Amino acid sequence: MSDWSSKPKLLLHICCAPDGTVPWEELRGRFHVTGYFYGSNVHPEEEYLKRLQAVMTLKEHMAGDLITEPYDPEGWMRRTWALREEAEGGGRCGLCFAVQLMECARRAVEGGFEWICTTLTISPHKDPVRINAIGRSLAKMNGLMWEERVWRKGGGFVRSVEMSRRMGLYRQTWCGCLWAR
Template structure:
């Protein structure tokens, strides 16, 4: 993981979790520096059965490799509104930016609600995610919420390969598509 933010060691960080595979590497990597609580919030995931699978996989990861975790459901309507008109965008395009912004905005809001001074995300573990875009969105939401964003590129230093190894060892479910119905095809 390459850390791109000057946030003091030991800071309480609410860390957005998109899925158990990315969290399997991202959570312990961030816990080496920060006081991390995971935050599963993903109204993008379709269909409902897949949402349940990913939520259960995250709970299973927490059981096998314990860390504090907050699960939040809902937000589907807000997600539909955020991506309206962007349905035909390619992956990594404007629809993905809107989707990531919605999830990071809620993470920042939740961090403020919980009295935590910083937030981050494990999204950049995936080689399919544009770390520069994720970090730009995070920094914009940092300004909006008044909570620090811990910018990072977690795929650096073999973060993705390590996540593959950890989930295989722990027997954790790995999804085959990003999450929304547009990424199913």
């Protein structure tokens, strides 16, 4: 399937621009990729705006499309409030992944996409088994297909650092969660 229009449509959940580099580049060989940035889990707003700008810059480098959600930190806090005291990597993180991927699946259905995927598994700090299980479940519930990847394998994380530096992308030092600070 070399013709761009004949490729299946995939909505790629991008947690941050640096983590989106390798996945977007690799997936566009098989799919018509559109980036998706949720961002309401990022605090404060100034940090969100830096990350949004970086994702928009990545979109330009990838010559692709991008869907962004309106910034709604209050909505995200309502959803995660009960787990705010959880340790990093605990239940709150799983809920945060689920919220982001649920919104990605919703947008994929609305936009007529067949596949969804996430960049979250490029991070050495995130559990790819957990993330892929959440993604598979949400894809199935929404009649979508899940592109299961562990992007950090084979030097993916190191390549993402190199690519993001070459592209001049903003590189943050934490996930963005208010409760993780």
